[in-house]
Amino acid sequence: DGGITQSPKYLFRKEGQNVTLSCEQNLNHDAMYWYRQDPGQGLRLIYYSQIVNDFQKGDIAEGYSVSREKKESFPLTVTSAQKNPTAFYLCASTPGQGFNEQYFGPGTRLTVT
Amino acid sequence: AQSVSQHNHHVILSEAASLELGCNYSYGGTVNLFWYVQYPGQHLQLLLKYFSGDPLVKGIKGFEAEFIKSKFSFNLRKPSVQWSDTAEYFCAVNDPSGTYKYIFGTGTRLKVLA
Numbered sequence: 001d002g003g004i005t006q007s008p009k010y011l012f013r014k015e016g017q018n019v020t021l022s023c024e025q026n027l028n029h030d031a032m033y034w035y036r037q038d039p040g041q042g043l044r045l046i047y048y049s050q051i052v053n054d055f056q057k058g059d060i061a062e063g064y065s066v067s068r069e070k071k072e073s074f075p076l077t078v079t080s081a082q083k084n085p086t087a088f089y090l091c092a093s094t095p096g097q098g099f100n101e102q103y104f105g106p107g108t109r110l111t112v113t
Numbered sequence: 114a115q116s117v118s119q120h121n122h123h124v125i126l127s128e129a130a131s132l133e134l135g136c137n138y139s140y141g142g143t144v145n146l147f148w149y150v151q152y153p154g155q156h157l158q159l160l161l162k163y164f165s166g167d168p169l170v171k172g173i174k175g176f177e178a179e180f181i182k183s184k185f186s187f188n189l190r191k192p193s194v195q196w197s198d199t200a201e202y203f204c205a206v207n208d209p210s211g212t213y214k215y216i217f218g219t220g221t222r223l224k225v226l227a
Binding site: 031033035040041042043044045048050056058090092094096101102104105106107 | 162
């Protein structure tokens with residue numbers, strides 16, 4: 001089945017530790033995205049990538065980093081510099097040809113204590 | 114900058130009631146508009162989209178939305194809701210600056226009482 005895989009579903013970390021969230025897609029989509037979802041705030045864009053080896057900051061990139069070494073993979077690292085990292089993180093992709101709908105993964109719920 | 118407003122944050126309806134969720138965007142030019150739904154414990158998925166043509170768009174599960182350019186609106190409607198429509202609904206629009214970005218509203222939580 002084609003889709004987006006995010007792992008793990010739940011992640012717990014101690015404050016001060018970096019943590020990397022995985023996102024893999026087998027849809028052959030060019031563009032990939034990371035969003036953060038908090039209650040009452042909708043989806044806020046962290047980073048996005050239109051092609052391999054290229055990515056752009058979204059609206060709330062501070063304290064996060066990404067890489068796009070392969071078309072199918074777009075991992076997100078939540079660094080210790082992120083002041084409020086506890087959240088639900090969603091990965092998405094689009095074919096990249098014009099403005100298409102986004103396809104979303106199941107999300108990772110990160111809790112930092 | 115483009116923005117999206119969803120004014121109804123929480124909506125509670127009884128089964129068979131009609132639904133209308135508001136969505137307004139700020140940019141006056143050509144836009145592509147989307148409604149997504151997030152059922153409890155499930156992926157965010159597309160309900161419907163508008164790119165051009167007929168401003169009344171029909172989506173899955175009996176939902177429809179009407180694009181009214183003069184009002185910068187793209188409201189979601191369903192004539193008769195079911196308990197299974199309980200979910201969070203997000204309106205989104207593409208960033209008109211030519212990037213691959215999308216802007217989402219803050220979402221509306223719908224609870225349908227059986």
